[in-house]
Amino acid sequence: MSGPLQGLRVVELGGIGPGPFAAMVLADMGAEVIRIERPSGQNFVNQNLAMNRSRPGVVVDLRHPDGVDAVLRLVARADALIDPYRPGVTERLGVGPQTCLVRNPRLIYCRITGFGQEGPLATCAGHDINYLSMSGLLHAVGRSDSPPVPPLNLVADFAGGGLLLAFAVVAGVLEARSSGKGQTVDVSMLDAAALSGTFIYGLLAAGMWSDARANNLLDGANPVYDTYETADGQYLAVGALEPEFQSQLFERLGYDGEPWFGLDHHDDWPARKAALTAIFRQRTRAEWLELLEGCDACVTPVLSLHEAPMHEHNRVRGTFADLGGVIQPAPAPRFSRTPGRISSLPAERAALEEVLAPWGFDGDEVAALRAAGILG
Numbered sequence: 001m002s003g004p005l006q007g008l009r010v011v012e013l014g015g016i017g018p019g020p021f022a023a024m025v026l027a028d029m030g031a032e033v034i035r036i037e038r039p040s041g042q043n044f045v046n047q048n049l050a051m052n053r054s055r056p057g058v059v060v061d062l063r064h065p066d067g068v069d070a071v072l073r074l075v076a077r078a079d080a081l082i083d084p085y086r087p088g089v090t091e092r093l094g095v096g097p098q099t100c101l102v103r104n105p106r107l108i109y110c111r112i113t114g115f116g117q118e119g120p121l122a123t124c125a126g127h128d129i130n131y132l133s134m135s136g137l138l139h140a141v142g143r144s145d146s147p148p149v150p151p152l153n154l155v156a157d158f159a160g161g162g163l164l165l166a167f168a169v170v171a172g173v174l175e176a177r178s179s180g181k182g183q184t185v186d187v188s189m190l191d192a193a194a195l196s197g198t199f200i201y202g203l204l205a206a207g208m209w210s211d212a213r214a215n216n217l218l219d220g221a222n223p224v225y226d227t228y229e230t231a232d233g234q235y236l237a238v239g240a241l242e243p244e245f246q247s248q249l250f251e252r253l254g255y256d257g258e259p260w261f262g263l264d265h266h267d268d269w270p271a272r273k274a275a276l277t278a279i280f281r282q283r284t285r286a287e288w289l290e291l292l293e294g295c296d297a298c299v300t301p302v303l304s305l306h307e308a309p310m311h312e313h314n315r316v317r318g319t320f321a322d323l324g325g326v327i328q329p330a331p332a333p334r335f336s337r338t339p340g341r342i343s344s345l346p347a348e349r350a351a352l353e354e355v356l357a358p359w360g361f362d363g364d365e366v367a368a369l370r371a372a373g374i375l376g
Helices: 018-028 065-076 087-091 098-104 130-136 152-179 189-196 199-205 245-253 266-280 285-292 312-317 353-361 361-372
Strands: 009-013 030-035 057-059 082-083 108-111 183-188 225-229 234-241 299-302 320-323 325-327
Touching: 009 018, 009 065, 018 030, 018 082, 018 108, 030 087, 030 353, 057 353, 065 082, 065 098, 065 225, 082 152, 082 285, 087 098, 108 152, 108 285, 130 152, 152 183, 152 189, 225 266, 234 285, 245 266, 245 285, 266 361, 353 361
Parallel strands: 009 030, 009 082, 030 057, 082 108, 108 183
Antiparallel strands: 225 234, 234 299, 320 325
């Protein structure tokens, strides 16, 4: 193992979305994570080669008392547990927070749900689009003449809930190592989505943001913060917000317009966007990138999922990794002395004895549990 989280032990109850994503992030950074799958828990998300990397998985039948006891034995040696189920599920399974904290009073029991542990919607099903819609932010994404656009399932699920969950594990364990006391942590994807919009809500409160879609500085209304189609049907992303960047952009484009800052010239935005749209359609994406090379015009290509790993900057930096023939994002962030790494792929299955030995199970116990159909 390598990475800054060496010595951190986490039990991950297998789920989908932010739970396994957070566990992957922790494991990439050196945490020792063991994923507990239920016998009926197999689906296409569980087979995701990238997100289930860097940690082993064990199937445990929690309908059997010995299966529950096995998980509680893991909990006794863990710093944290990730619970991805709806409120009340782990209690019914026998591995709820009260039971686990009795077994390990220093445990950080992290619960990740869509709507949180309490409130009228706490037990309701949902997905990223639902949590994002409830945060107010989905309303702000898209064009003025079209419905709100789902930004994949990135904001509430992964960038919001998953990363906030990983942060909760580390913050909780850090506090527990000082106080000697564990606790439960309630991570809601709705809360996480709302938190990610702190900047936008601040602008709204300051009178610098309109609650109308595509009417603001950063939502595609601003001509110098949008995407433009090129002559070959490709796209460029333009983010020249500051006047000094606009000056360089306009000079290279041959656009005779005065740079502006913020919401200046708001009434002129449609006409200016129409002019820039016509200009960008005069050349191919590659021609524009060559013309704009070496200046701070804040213009980048809109790369496809296949193109992004092949871009020179991403290749030099190692932003993506090719492991087992699967192109996937590399661990981040980068630590100079204790770098994280992908320690294993999901296809690399270790023997149960090897997986469970560091957690206090000897070979005979593993064999007996496997023979009884409790471990798999």
